[in-house]
Amino acid sequence: MSTLVLDNGAYFAKIGYSHEKVSVIPNSQFRTKTSRLKTFTANQLDEIKDPSGLFYILPFQKGYLVNWDVQRKVWDHLFGKEMFKVDFADTNIVITEPYFNFCSIQESMNEILFEEYQFQSALRINAGSLSAHRYFHENNSELCCIVVDSGFSFTHIVPYCRGRKMKGGICRINVGGKLLTNHLKEIISYRQLHVMDETHVINQVKEDVCYVSQDFYKDMEIAQLKGEDNTVMKDYVLPDFSSIKKGFCKPLEEMNFTGKYKTGEQILRLTNERFAVPEMLFHPSDIGIQEMGIPEALVNSINNMPEEMQPHFYKNIVLTGGNTLFPGFRDRVYKEVRALAPVEYDVSVVLPNNPICYSWEGGKLLAENPDFEEMAVTRDDYEENGHYICEEKFDI
Structure with missing residues (x-):
């Protein structure tokens, strides 16, 4: 069979x-x-x-x-x-x-x-149960883990103990990859170019240029600077599907900070959108969704578990799903959970090689x-x- x-x-x-x-x-x-x-x-x-x-x-x-x-x-x-x-x-x-x-x-x-x-x-x-099975298989001395599955429609946070899901700690955040792509489409359509019908292209833009900020306000200040001081700015060449099959970022040395390009390429200039869009995973309230972000929901989920199990969950946080591939995602989750967790507990956040x-x-x-x-x-x-x-x- x-x-x-x-x-x-x-x-x-x-x-x-x-x-x-x-x-x-x-x-x-x-x-x-x-x-x-x-x-x-x-x-x-x-x-x-x-x-x-x-x-x-x-x-x-x-x-x-x-x-x-x-x-x-x-x-x-x-x-x-x-x-x-x-x-x-x-x-x-x-x-x-x-x-x-x-x-x-x-x-x-x-x-x-x-x-x-x-x-x-x-x-x-x-x-998530399959992810937990894989994690326990690789770490057979561990009894507990908490899986963050951030996919297309939702982000789920689910604690597992001895391979069973603990239903009292399951938490769902109504933010996923689809919402992020749609939000990016709206921002670009409002600021530069009407792209509301271009889900496929803008999804690619999101995957190529977005990242999770480690210090949101500092990145916001950099994004307002002019010229080469603005290290956040990226120029993205959109595909025309004849000569350019797939969009790409202009290399730094080819970027023209005056904003004028001679060639017939269609350019999107992206600054604070690059980190403001993935920020919704950490602060859904930024776009009016009155829910917790991922780190806060993680801590809330662990707090719903029996006290003697809590240190084990903090030590075994597993990230899965496409949204965890944003550069900086793991570091930001670690930083915020570490700040919210009791001082005496170890915090460890695992991002597998292929979270999808x-x-x-x-x-x-x-x-x-x-x-x-x-x-x-x-x-x-x-x-x-x-x-x-x-x-x-x-x-x-």
Whole structure:
């Protein structure tokens, strides 16, 4: 039996057999301005010659799977002959779902996995639980860890003890990568250039130029300086999809501080947006979301745990998800948690080498675990007992 591990994120699906490498593939469909009638699915995005004004059709809304038609088409593509050539009669699946998922979504997922695709067995689990599994596997002397999963729709903070999630400490912040990209689109559209339709391009800009400030007010002062003293300023060359396929930052020596460039390149000049956008992860109230930032929520979550466990959580903070890739993210989380934590506790913040695929790697380990068969539900079990057996087994 082979096991397929699918970390079904709201933006990227991380998928691969447990004995192979992971593939990171967009979990959506796309339409372009030029060919409105043709729909591209998942990694067919690479075939689009001109992705300006790219229109996303996402299966997830606000972190929950709501558009099953789109999700089915993405899964058909992933499981089909172009990609993984899944032989359902001989395959188990480990699939992730969000925290606090709705029963109706869980039941639809059970039906699709067992009745439509006919997998031999399935395990539905939170991505954070897989990250915790991987962390405990690598640090087997530790009993507790707290996972920060900052993804496309939400940021979740979840404490784990002996591999089980502690429901009393789960905290959700309604800030994720989608909100950051949309905010950057608004700022650029207001200040320079109308880019409200350019989600694909501006998402790339965000990933290329944004960083987490270690001293917000100091960076704000630098961003107001003129000329070469302004070390925050970056000129970003936008793609035209004929000669420039992908946007890039102008090297420092080529930057023209007067703002005039002779060539036909389209330039975005970015200053305080570079750090003001990721700052929303630390201060959501800056844009009117009355919630705690990540460090404060971390401390709040740990404070909800029994006192004797708290030092163990402070010592094992694990960062996962795409937003943790902003330069300076880990240092800022460490600095702020250290300032809020009791003096006598050690604080350690771990950023894995690949925080996007960390939970998939946990799923791979779990699939090879001798206990895997105990945790999964087989198709025979499901046909005999229905959804009830899934609810009983999967709430881990």
